[in-house]
Amino acid sequence: MKQFAELFMNLDRTNKTNAKVDLLKNYFLSATDDDKLWALTLFTGRRPSFKVNRTQVKEWAAGEAGIPMWLFQESYHSVGDLGETISLLLPRTSLGGSDKSLSEWFRYLGMLPGMTDEEKRDHIMQAWMQLSQHETFVFNKLLMGSFRIGVSQTLVVRALAEATETDSNVIAHRVMGQWDPQGTTFEQLILDKGENDNASRPYPFFLAYPIEGDVADLGEAQDWFAEWKWDGIRSQIIYRNKELFIWTRGEELSTEKFPELHFLSDVLPEGTVLDGEIVTYANGRPMPFNVLQTRIGRKNLSKKVLEEAPVAFLAYDLLEANGVDIRGLTQAQRRTQLEAIHASVPVQSHFNLSPLIAFTNWQQLRELHPQSRENIAEGFMIKRKASTYQVGRKKGDWWKWKIDPLSVDAVLIYAQKGSGRRAELFTDYTFAVWGDDGKLVPFAKAYSGLTDAEIGQVDYFIKRNVLEKFGPVRTVKPELVFEIGFEGINESSRHKSGIAVRFPRILRWRKDKKAEEADSLESLRDILSSYK
Amino acid sequence: MPKQPLLQFTGKSIYCAVADVHIDPWIPVGRAIITHAHSDHARWGSQHYLAHKDSEPILRLRLGQDINLQTVGYGEKFMINGVKFSLHPAGHIIGSAQVRVEYQGEVWVASGDYKLENDNFATPYEPVKCHVFITESTFGLPIYKWQPQQQVMSEIDHWWAQNRMEGKASVLMGYSLGKMQRILKNIQLQDTVLYAHGAIYTVNERLREAGFDLPELTLVTKETDRKLFRGALVLAPPSADGTTWIKKFAPYSVGYCSGWMALRGAKNRRAVDQGFVLSDHVDWPDLNRAVKETCAEKVFVTHGYTSIFSRWLNENGIEAAEVTTMYGNEDENEEEEVVQDAAVATASYEEHKQELDGEAKDNENRLER
Numbered sequence: 052m053k054q055f056a057e058l059f060m061n062l063d064r065t066n067k068t069n070a071k072v073d074l075l076k077n078y079f080l081s082a083t084d085d086d087k088l089w090a091l092t093l094f095t096g097r098r099p100s101f102k103v104n105r106t107q108v109k110e111w112a113a114g115e116a117g118i119p120m121w122l123f124q125e126s127y128h129s130v131g132d133l134g135e136t137i138s139l140l141l142p143r144t145s146l147g148g149s150d151k152s153l154s155e156w157f158r159y160l161g162m163l164p165g166m167t168d169e170e171k172r173d174h175i176m177q178a179w180m181q182l183s184q185h186e187t188f189v190f191n192k193l194l195m196g197s198f199r200i201g202v203s204q205t206l207v208v209r210a211l212a213e214a215t216e217t218d219s220n221v222i223a224h225r226v227m228g229q230w231d232p233q234g235t236t237f238e239q240l241i242l243d244k245g246e247n248d249n250a251s252r253p254y255p256f257f258l259a260y261p262i263e264g265d266v267a268d269l270g271e272a273q274d275w276f277a278e279w280k281w282d283g284i285r286s287q288i289i290y291r292n293k294e295l296f297i298w299t300r301g302e303e304l305s306t307e308k309f310p311e312l313h314f315l316s317d318v319l320p321e322g323t324v325l326d327g328e329i330v331t332y333a334n335g336r337p338m339p340f341n342v343l344q345t346r347i348g349r350k351n352l353s354k355k356v357l358e359e360a361p362v363a364f365l366a367y368d369l370l371e372a373n374g375v376d377i378r379g380l381t382q383a384q385r386r387t388q389l390e391a392i393h394a395s396v397p398v399q400s401h402f403n404l405s406p407l408i409a410f411t412n413w414q415q416l417r418e419l420h421p422q423s424r425e426n427i428a429e430g431f432m433i434k435r436k437a438s439t440y441q442v443g444r445k446k447g448d449w450w451k452w453k454i455d456p457l458s459v460d461a462v463l464i465y466a467q468k469g470s471g472r473r474a475e476l477f478t479d480y481t482f483a484v485w486g487d488d489g490k491l492v493p494f495a496k497a498y499s500g501l502t503d504a505e506i507g508q509v510d511y512f513i514k515r516n517v518l519e520k521f522g523p524v525r526t527v528k529p530e531l532v533f534e535i536g537f538e539g540i541n542e543s544s545r546h547k548s549g550i551a552v553r554f555p556r557i558l559r560w561r562k563d564k565k566a567e568e569a570d571s572l573e574s575l576r577d578i579l580s581s582y583k
Numbered sequence: 584m585p586k587q588p589l590l591q592f593t594g595k596s597i598y599c600a601v602a603d604v605h606i607d608p609w610i611p612v613g614r615a616i617i618t619h620a621h622s623d624h625a626r627w628g629s630q631h632y633l634a635h636k637d638s639e640p641i642l643r644l645r646l647g648q649d650i651n652l653q654t655v656g657y658g659e660k661f662m663i664n665g666v667k668f669s670l671h672p673a674g675h676i677i678g679s680a681q682v683r684v685e686y687q688g689e690v691w692v693a694s695g696d697y698k699l700e701n702d703n704f705a706t707p708y709e710p711v712k713c714h715v716f717i718t719e720s721t722f723g724l725p726i727y728k729w730q731p732q733q734q735v736m737s738e739i740d741h742w743w744a745q746n747r748m749e750g751k752a753s754v755l756m757g758y759s760l761g762k763m764q765r766i767l768k769n770i771q772l773q774d775t776v777l778y779a780h781g782a783i784y785t786v787n788e789r790l791r792e793a794g795f796d797l798p799e800l801t802l803v804t805k806e807t808d809r810k811l812f813r814g815a816l817v818l819a820p821p822s823a824d825g826t827t828w829i830k831k832f833a834p835y836s837v838g839y840c841s842g843w844m845a846l847r848g849a850k851n852r853r854a855v856d857q858g859f860v861l862s863d864h865v866d867w868p869d870l871n872r873a874v875k876e877t878c879a880e881k882v883f884v885t886h887g888y889t890s891i892f893s894r895w896l897n898e899n900g901i902e903a904a905e906v907t908t909m910y911g912n913e914d915e916n917e918e919e920e921v922v923q924d925a926a927v928a929t930a931s932y933e934e935h936k937q938e939l940d941g942e943a944k945d946n947e948n949r950l951e952r
Contacts, residue, residue: 139727
């Protein structure tokens with residue numbers, strides 16, 4: 052644990068990519084195989100659940116610290132991280148820390164699920180007593196944390212590739228899919244030279260870069276394909292060994308969530324991997340994303356949901372054909388094979404090709420681009436006909452050309468402190484527009500979009516203009532105006548404004564505007580009706 | 584009619600009406616008692632100042648050589664309009680004092696900023712028994728528990744040694760008044776030249792001239808040969824972070840000394856190489872201890888986590904109330920540099936308001952036309 056806690060602390064301390072890769076690489080070169088496997092489990096977001104209740108853990112920690120719950124909560128609001136809060140509040144009994152290794156701690160935690168509440172409490176307390184402050188923090192992350200420390204999977208893959216002297220594409224593929232540390236070893240997962248027979252394993256997704264400057268800078272129009280950029284769930288559909296697997300980009304195996312697509316196991320040839328977008332689809336066209344949202348996250352798909360939000364798969368790439376990895380072929384070649392597979396399938400409205408847009412020069416695309424919203428698309432995808440299918444976000448061959456976001460000017464009315472790097476600063480804002488009764492109606496929460504200097508100024512204003520406190524939320528004097536951009540807009544009965552916007556973000560601070568000059572609910576409704 | 588309290592919180596000072604004396608006023612007044620020389624407590628423009636004698640060099644440096652300043656020693660009693668005053672060590676920085684005010688058998692103590700641990704430079708804190716105690720609460724949350732000073736100092740020693748080995752300069756940041764003297768008195772000084780930014784150099788020189796035992800510092804100037812910085816310790820105020828001034832030390836490592844470094848978020852936001860958790864304010868356990876030791880019947884909680892700490896005291900059988908003072912409200916002011924940041928932010932905000940008002944007027948004019 053000492054070694055891992057130190058790795059964690061050092062990763063936390065630097066924001067230089069190369070330094071992070073070096074730290075990870077050194078860890079992968081020096082830790083035991085067992086520990087490496089567990090570290091990888093954490094870094095790839097596969098931390099097992101130990102069936103602990105966060106509220107209970109908070110109560111135990113507050114009890115041990117000898118403080119009431121409200122004071123615990125206040126502390127938590129200030130720190131912004133539960134694991135860290137607990138580590139700071141507990142009485143310090145151990146300065147030296149624990150000699151148990153990372154994997155030993157995981158085995159220790161593995162005993163929790165079968166325990167009674169009281170046993171769980173004792174078990175966790177005993178761990179806390181053995182650990183130093185920083186180790187307690189890391190332990191709490193293993194116990195119940197979201198493991199966000201600014202290390203992307205790409206970085207981990209790079210470090211692991213360097214440490215094992217293996218090609219990073221191979222490593223990226225190996226750490227994907229379904230595996231859990233209890234069912235495999237580091238040796239099997241990473242070092243096994245023979246092709247691991249893991250039928251469900253997806254390929255790493257190839258991601259596009261946003262287009263910079265003018266589309267004509269890409270060169271000759273004839274060298275490129277263009278498709279609509281669908282607003283759905285990026286997915287891979289795998290059919291191997293007579294079994295169907297549906298993976299989403301979040302690396303979630305979601306086969307069960309899309310029963311409409313299960314027929315594919317009867318029609319796809321053995322050894323097929325498709326890349327495309329799952330969208331809600333009716334009457335031959337996609338529906339807005341918020342319809343899809345109604346069924347994401349649901350455990351049980353009721354008949355009603357399936358009727359109101361049916362999905363279809365829009366395929367745009369073929370990664371494996373007849374059991375052979377064809378990512379090295381060109382985009383054009385893969386498209387031809389994809390079309391052949393689609394043609395061989397008896398016509399089915401749930402399996403469609405994402406159509407290629409016909410164009411001979413860039414001007415035609417520019418003219419078509421503003422029609423994206425009517426086509427329920429977010430813009431275009433531009434793909435080089437000669438390009439291979441690569442790993443991760445690479446510049447050069449795949450571009451996304453998104454439409455400008457919709458926007459309104461809104462007034463900042465509520466603020467809440469951020470967490471992590473921004474704990475102690477008010478960074479989470481709620482914005483309002485003028486309602487029909489002349490009162491401000493909240494309609495969106497947004498976090499990103501301001502520079503650090505602007506955040507400092509807004510924070511300064513908020514701290515001096517608090518009207519009321521509700522727990523961590525502050526009501527702020529309505530004075531600052533911001534231009535809020537968003538990708539989509541829909542009616543919503545859950546929101547007071549009657550409107551839900553998608554991906555709201557701050558485009559800029561309108562220092563030139565007074566609160567009275569902000570937009571109204573009416574203007575939001577206008578936008579809504581023009582894009583319905 | 585209930586009699587008026589001995590000390591009142593006017594929003595601009597802590598005011599004793601009977602004596603007509605203001606403690607740490609933010610506006611020019613006739614008679615001011617200053618708890619310590621940090622710029623959010625010692626303000627410009629009053630006709631008469633009174634402070635502890637160890638505060639004199641810095642007060643004159645910051646408020647002007649010719650201010651009308653009377654100094655006293657700790658425990659020395661003096662009367663103003665029939666009210667008995669005395670200053671007692673607060674342990675915060677050199678010359679820092681708690682102000683004891685006694686009138687008709689009632690004793691109030693305004694403690695200013697304070698810490699209990701002996702820092703080997705400021706006269707150590709002494710508890711003063713009183714009926715009413717006015718306390719700060721800068722770090723008034725149970726998450727703040729300081730390590731013993733010696734442990735933090737060894738961390739600094741270790742960091743400096745590591746950088747020396749790697750041929751890097753060690754740029755150590757902290758407040759120029761208080762933190763830097765504390766560091767100089769407690770780290771293991773090597774037999775080398777110690778470099779300093781002007782802000783720190785000036786304070787150090789002034790204190791040395793006044794006879795305080797502090798090592799000599801060398802001012803970093805444009806002419807200083809950059810090669811000399813390799814392995815050296817360079818003392819800098821936090822405001823030097825991110826300036827071109829700091830770039831001349833490359834290769835260097837930045838260490839930052841502050842109580843806020845206890846939190847990961849604060850540490851990462853500053854993006855320093857090494858955060859040292861070192862504060863001249865009381866942590867949570869010492870804050871509670873200090874309040875208990877005064878045996879006060881009533882506690883007023885000022886700058887910091889005022890509402891939280893007063894609620895905590897009330898729940899633990901000590902009558903307490905939060906007071907809004909000018910020493911900061913919800914934000915986490917720790918002395919001078921932060922106040923300067925705030926001043927900059929206010930200025931830019933005021934500018935913004937003026938712009939708005941100006942435009943509004945333009946609009947009006949347009950309408951009139």
